[in-house]
Amino acid sequence: MKAKRPPGPVQGPGGRAFTPRDTPQRRAIRKTIEAGARPLTPNEILDSAKSRHRGLGIATVYRNLKSLVEEGWISEVALPNEAPRYERAGKHHHHHFQCSACRRVFELEGCADAISRISAPDGFSVERHELTLFGRCADC
């Protein structure tokens, strides 16, 4: 089973660490992400979470996404030329697929280990990589 509540703490403005409060808005956002079958944009999260807590504002979504990333409960999925998406963290290393028709993003399984052997020029050190495949999804 999953933890009912993200672990915190996060870094507060004064440099002080604290655990974010468990508000209805934050729960709505967490449930939305957990229920999502694919990485979601802030706007998709807002729309969907609104049905769980009406009156939810976009600023609250952004603020919670930030703290949930900081807590390590979600991670940001960055794609070329696209707004970031968010998904539950803690999965094993994987990459993503974006449908060029519907623009939705899907999770792929695993990672060809050939990638981690790609090297950069002398003096450059590689820390991580991002791979995105593009094409048509099953629906399009």
Next chain:
Amino acid sequence: MKAKRPPGPVQGPGGRAFTPRDTPQRRAIRKTIEAGARPLTPNEILDSAKSRHRGLGIATVYRNLKSLVEEGWISEVALPNEAPRYERAGKHHHHHFQCSACRRVFELEGCADAISRISAPDGFSVERHELTLFGRCADC
């Protein structure tokens, strides 16, 4: 040697195709991109091209980048979580490296062909891929 002038044509507003005029501003932008050792952002292009043609405006840079992409003279380098960069087109398939310290983007050579063998779930078709490596560049 390189063509002194991009080939055109591009698609005009009326659906009519035409070749963009060879203005001093456009030449300054092209020379800047050609002289750049790495993919540049619109702002980097503006700053650098200003020294070749003062008074150049950012809107002109955006408009010319768009038509140069359409002509196939440059291509857009899209990176996760980053503003697009632009580089001369026509190079062979390659990927990019971004330094996590200075944020600059560098071109890598070639592509591990293992990547093109990565497959997506049933019903999905892969058309292309983007790979970005992250780490430290030689200067940082």
Next chain:
DNA sequence: ATAGATGCAAAGAGTTTGCATAGGT
């Protein structure tokens, strides 16, 4: 001469921030 190009400023889209108030602990 004519139609596309430019510079400026205003308009948009997406994200962040300030502030008064609500509410979790």
Next chain:
DNA sequence: ACCTATGCAAACTCTTTGCATCTAT
């Protein structure tokens, strides 16, 4: 009770667009 979280609106950043004017052809 205290102090963080929220919602709203304003601020910001990046990019696009409208318009009067300029200019490559």
